[in-house]
Amino acid sequence: MRVRVLACALALAFPLAARAQQQPPAPPVPAGDAAKGKATYVTDGCVECHGGVGQGSRGTGPRLARTQLPLDAFLQQLRQPSFEMPPYEAAVIPDQDAANIYAFLQSLPPPLAGKDIPLLNQ
Amino acid sequence: MAKLRNEPKFGRRGFLKGATLAGAAAAMTPPLAATAQTQAPPVWKPTGAQPMNRAAETQVPPHEAQLTTQFTGSDFMVDCFKSLGFDYLPANPGSSFRAIQESIVNYGKNQAPEFLTCTHEEQSVAMAHGYAKIAGKPLINLVHGTVGLQHAAMALYNAYCDRVPLFVVGGNGADATMRRPGVEWIHTAQDAAAITRDFSKWDDYPASLQHFAESTVRAYKIAMTPPMGPVVLMADGSLQEDPIPEEAELMIPKLPRVALPEGDWGAVAETARLLVASEAPVIVADRCARTPEGLARLLELAELLQAPVVDAGARMNFPTRHPLNQSHRGRALIAQADLIVGLDVNDFWGLVHSYRDQLHRTSKLSLKPGCKTITIGSSDLFIKANYQDFQRFADVDLAIAADSETTLAMLIEAVKREIPSDKKDAYAARGQKMAEAHMKGLAQARDDAAVGWDASPISTARLCAELWAQIKGEDWSLVSGDNSVSGWPHRLWTMDKHHHYIGDGGGYGVGYGAPAAVGAGLANRTHGRLTVALQNDGDLMYQPGVLWTAAKHKIPVLFVMHNNRFYFQEVMHLQRMANRHDRDVTTAHVGTEIANPNIQYAKLAESLGVHGEGPITDPSDLAPALQRAIATVKGGAPALVDVVTQGR
Numbered sequence: 001m002r003v004r005v006l007a008c009a010l011a012l013a014f015p016l017a018a019r020a021q022q023q024p025p026a027p028p029v030p031a032g033d034a035a036k037g038k039a040t041y042v043t044d045g046c047v048e049c050h051g052g053v054g055q056g057s058r059g060t061g062p063r064l065a066r067t068q069l070p071l072d073a074f075l076q077q078l079r080q081p082s083f084e085m086p087p088y089e090a091a092v093i094p095d096q097d098a099a100n101i102y103a104f105l106q107s108l109p110p111p112l113a114g115k116d117i118p119l120l121n122q
Numbered sequence: 123m124a125k126l127r128n129e130p131k132f133g134r135r136g137f138l139k140g141a142t143l144a145g146a147a148a149a150m151t152p153p154l155a156a157t158a159q160t161q162a163p164p165v166w167k168p169t170g171a172q173p174m175n176r177a178a179e180t181q182v183p184p185h186e187a188q189l190t191t192q193f194t195g196s197d198f199m200v201d202c203f204k205s206l207g208f209d210y211l212p213a214n215p216g217s218s219f220r221a222i223q224e225s226i227v228n229y230g231k232n233q234a235p236e237f238l239t240c241t242h243e244e245q246s247v248a249m250a251h252g253y254a255k256i257a258g259k260p261l262i263n264l265v266h267g268t269v270g271l272q273h274a275a276m277a278l279y280n281a282y283c284d285r286v287p288l289f290v291v292g293g294n295g296a297d298a299t300m301r302r303p304g305v306e307w308i309h310t311a312q313d314a315a316a317i318t319r320d321f322s323k324w325d326d327y328p329a330s331l332q333h334f335a336e337s338t339v340r341a342y343k344i345a346m347t348p349p350m351g352p353v354v355l356m357a358d359g360s361l362q363e364d365p366i367p368e369e370a371e372l373m374i375p376k377l378p379r380v381a382l383p384e385g386d387w388g389a390v391a392e393t394a395r396l397l398v399a400s401e402a403p404v405i406v407a408d409r410c411a412r413t414p415e416g417l418a419r420l421l422e423l424a425e426l427l428q429a430p431v432v433d434a435g436a437r438m439n440f441p442t443r444h445p446l447n448q449s450h451r452g453r454a455l456i457a458q459a460d461l462i463v464g465l466d467v468n469d470f471w472g473l474v475h476s477y478r479d480q481l482h483r484t485s486k487l488s489l490k491p492g493c494k495t496i497t498i499g500s501s502d503l504f505i506k507a508n509y510q511d512f513q514r515f516a517d518v519d520l521a522i523a524a525d526s527e528t529t530l531a532m533l534i535e536a537v538k539r540e541i542p543s544d545k546k547d548a549y550a551a552r553g554q555k556m557a558e559a560h561m562k563g564l565a566q567a568r569d570d571a572a573v574g575w576d577a578s579p580i581s582t583a584r585l586c587a588e589l590w591a592q593i594k595g596e597d598w599s600l601v602s603g604d605n606s607v608s609g610w611p612h613r614l615w616t617m618d619k620h621h622h623y624i625g626d627g628g629g630y631g632v633g634y635g636a637p638a639a640v641g642a643g644l645a646n647r648t649h650g651r652l653t654v655a656l657q658n659d660g661d662l663m664y665q666p667g668v669l670w671t672a673a674k675h676k677i678p679v680l681f682v683m684h685n686n687r688f689y690f691q692e693v694m695h696l697q698r699m700a701n702r703h704d705r706d707v708t709t710a711h712v713g714t715e716i717a718n719p720n721i722q723y724a725k726l727a728e729s730l731g732v733h734g735e736g737p738i739t740d741p742s743d744l745a746p747a748l749q750r751a752i753a754t755v756k757g758g759a760p761a762l763v764d765v766v767t768q769g770r
Contacts (some may be wrong), residue, residue: 018685043708045697048690048769055574055581057608057770060694065573084479093257112567117575120585120614121568122594 030096032103040097041104044088054105061085065108074102162737191365193229195331196221198372199357202338202507208262208289209252210593210644211235212272212671216266218293221362223264223269231463233263238644239676241667243270244643245637248627249668250288252601252638255624256645258413260287260345267309269463271354275318278352278629282321283511284436284628285409285466285500287323287345288352294327295359298612315354323351329362330419331372339375343666347380347526348412349500358441384532385498385524387521392520392535393463393496398545400461400494406432406452406473407439407526414620416527417441420465426541428553430455433612434467435605436625441618445557448706449612450567451455457488465526466499470516481702486659487689492517498526498533511629512651519709527732544559579766580741582684585609586656588744592752593652601642602635602655606691607684608770611656621651632689633664636681640672643760652755659685659716659723666726672760673731680755681727681762682748685737686769687717693769727762734765 020072041047050056054065067074075098078088093101114120123338175387199222203211226237240246243265250261265274271292281288295301301310310487311317315325324344332345332355341353366372385393397403405424411417420439424431432452433439440447448455456462456474464470474495477485489495495518502523505512508625522529571583582623586607603626604611617623627634639655646653660682672679688711696710724734733754735747744765751761 025374027435042187045701045707045710048697048710051574051581051768051770052579053574053581055577055583055768056570057582059605059608060770063570063573083377083476087480087697088701089704090705105276109606111569111573112575114565114570114572117568117572117587119584119591122587122591122614 011040032096032099032101034100034103034107037097037102037107040093041101044097045086046095046101049085054108059098064105066110067102067105071099074098101118108120124462126683130522145767152427162441170213171484173234175762191283193366194221194225195334195578196224196225196357196362197229198224198366199334199338200329200364202335202374203262204230204234206262206289206338206342206377207237207690208260209257210238211236211262211264212240212249212641213264214240214243214246214266215266215272216270216293216309217306217718218267218270218295218359219264219357219362220293221292221359222291222293222357239673240671242488242665243273244277244633245668245671247274247288247290248280248637248643248665249644251277251281251286251627251634252624252643253282253290253645254286254350254641255284255638256455256599256621256642260289261641262531263288263290265292267288268311268314269309270633271314274464275321276629276633277637278318278354279321279509279630280627280631281352282323282509282629284469284625285349286628287350288530289342289345290322290354291350292354292356293359293362294356296327296329297358297360297409299433300360304703311527313358318354320353320506321352321465322354323349324500325356325503327356327358327488328359329352329359329372331366334361335372335374339377342377343368343380348528349504350412351504357557380526383500383503383524385522386757387530387532389520389522389612390529390532391536393498394533395460396494396496396538397429397463397533397537398540398542401548402428402457402459403427403434403453403461403463404448404459405429405463405465406434406766407465408438409432409436409625410526410530411437411439411620412527416530417620419527419530419534423537426534426537428739430555430556432456434473435603435609435612436468437625438617438620438623438625439465441616442612443560443616443618445553448556448563450563453488453758455591455760457490459489459493461494462496464495464497464499464518465530466501468501468511469513470518479698486680496520496522498522498524498529499688500525501683516650564613571610571614574768576741577768578739578741579686579768580739580744581768582607582770583610583614584741585682585684585744585765585767587612589654589656589748590615592748593654593680593747596652596752597650597655598622598652599642599646600624600654600656601639601646601679602657604656606658606770607767621646621649621743634660635661637665637668639679639681640668640677643672643677644675647677652680652752654680654682657681657683657727659683659687659690659721662723663716663721669727669732669760669762670730675713676758677760678758680748680751680753681732681760681761682751683736683762683764684767685721685723685764686767687715689714689716723764727764733759733761734764735762737766738764739766 037079050064056063187659222598326337328337345353430448574581599621643653695713700707724736727734754761
């Protein structure tokens with residue numbers, strides 16, 4: 001169990017997600033554009049810790065592909081991340097860009113179950 | 123022990139010594155020193171000295187007419203090395219040890235040790251690092267004076283942090299009057315080993331051949347006594363090259379059998395009582411299993427107690443598919459534990475704390491109140507001040523200063539005595555829970571690995587699964603760390619033999635990976651094992667020359683490139699800084715990208731005499747490329763498969 005690597009734990013945000021529910025409702029976020037979101041996901045560094053297709057990595061950041069986080073919790077984690085993830089303030093990634101990223105992550109195809117891939121059951 | 127009488131009454135240095143003494147005397151006398159620039163220095167004459175015979179200076183003295191000799195000190199040095207059973211000597215050649223090198227080859231018949239040609243001292247010493255982790259014993263390295271030892275320093279530091287024995291011999295010339303003018307001076311130091319003293323266990327600069335023999339054996343003993351580590355011995359040029367006086371009576375001491383440092387009996391018995399009584403114990407092993415015996419002992423202890431084991435991964439401590447292997451949920455277990463026993467855990471503080479690297483760095487103890495903590499480790503037996511690899515102070519309840527692998531035998535016996543019969547059901551129930559958690563973790567790992575299965579660049583999970591399919595039927599040995607590929611081998615492969623994994627470099631100095639893999643492959647070659655390295659691209663570019671060494675000396679290693687085209691750890695650090703400063707978050711690639719142009723690793727390998735495949739970007743191309751490369755490796759030669767991968 002190595003702890004020296006960076007951990008950009010975006011989806012470790014469940015406690016914060018709960019906290020977010022106690023705060024005043026955030027203004028509605030516009031619908032996202034998955035294509036634009038994919039570009040921002042790569043250029044703005046999400047890809048580094050969470051992988052090119054949101055697969056995540058042990059020690060750097062969890063899987064984001066088709067994340068179960070609701071959009072407001074996603075935004076909360078982006079702005080005020082728990083644990084190790086670097087913060088992305090609105091000046092850096094505006095809400096619209098964040099919504100685009102979210103749309104990209106939701107657009108990713110559902111992965112196969114591990115048990116259905118023979119190479120993973122050797 | 124006879125004393126060497128290496129002091130000829132009138133040797134070839136006699137005149138030069140006199141001249142040197144005269145200069146020294148002048149420098150030590152202030153009035154004379156003050157006038158030295160305007161007056162000829164006085165001639166120093168010892169009491170009773172005879173007038174100098176100028177005529178003799180113009181003739182070649184008889185001893186100078188002798189131009190050859192049969193045996194020199196270097197031959198004796200080689201016999202010292204042979205007495206310790208070194209198999210190989212990886213080195214980049216250097217004139218400061220020219221006599222030893224010639225003696226190795228001609229006097230020693232280039233066998234045990236055999237000289238292996240290396241392209242850099244960081245490479246040669248890192249090869250010894252990897253070798254020792256498989257073979258359980260050091261190689262011998264020769265390094266060239268000041269420059270070679272400086273090149274080797276990083277590899278020494280890695281081994282020092284990793285508690286791995288190295289035996290490094292450097293050339294040097296103490297007698298200034300004997301040095302060749304020019305470069306030999308530049309390659310000489312008054313205290314040559316000083317540069318590595320902060321991260322070696324011991325060094326010496328013997329002044330006689332007998333001194334050399336004793337220091338050679340002493341150094342080996344020190345290197346091999348836990349905590350193991352590097353030793354440095356300087357071999358003086360005159361000692362190497364001067365004839366061995368006929369009257370010299372030299373002997374090489376025997377290497378003692380060493381009883382390894384074992385824990386205090388009372389403390390071990392207390393540990394056993396606590397382990398037996400604990401309802402939620404966790405055993406954490408890091409640099410515990412130095413040998414296969416360590417793995418077997420840890421397995422026995424865990425099964426006796428049905429206690430979970432977290433393998434922190436610096437060694438192959440515990441089988442990956444064993445039901446009690448709970449490495450995948452170490453943090454959660456530690457947070458619920460009532461007893462934690464750390465076995466040669468280098469960073470116990472980090473183990474029991476969470477840490478947050480934000481603008482304001484914070485940490486928090488992860489333990490629940492009342493949790494007892496015990497460490498068994500040899501780091502408490504040896505520590506130095508300057509380099510901070512010893513990590514933050516761990517305020518444990520009981521620290522047993524001892525080698526954990528050795529102490530495990532005693533602990534197992536103590537546990538056997540302590541276990542009451544009425545505990546068996548509780549232990550069995552705990553074991554059942556662990557087995558279920560283990561299977562759940564394995565299923566989760568497989569699901570995680572499935573995400574991005576067909577991605578290009580290729581996911582590290584896919585890479586490791588494809589590789590596992592090709593090697594699982596072989597007697598294989600993974601000789602690289604696997605953190606940079608997200609630990610997939612530990613999560614997906616069945617690792618149950620000690621040589622299945624050797625951990626990482628210890629000091630996290632980039633440049634360890636490729637040469638250590640070749641060194642480990644050298645050790646595995648004896649056993650006919652298939653040596654596999656997951657090779658980071660940035661690491662390979664530190665010491666690509668080691669591929670040539672592997673080709674030249676027919677050291678079979680399968681290099682599978684994790685070519686993410688970045689210094690990836692640094693990408694993430696730079697991203698963190700840009701975000702923290704609310705500045706441009708799109709620039710983390712500047713200075714960290716290893717692309718544009720992309721390095722053609724397969725071609726690089728081919729140019730160095732190594733079979734090359736790739737670059738592979740389509741995961742469906744992996745299996746046939748790996749099969750071709752493995753065929754080459756099984757034929758006794760190295761091969762490299764360049765795979766373009768996701769970052770982690």
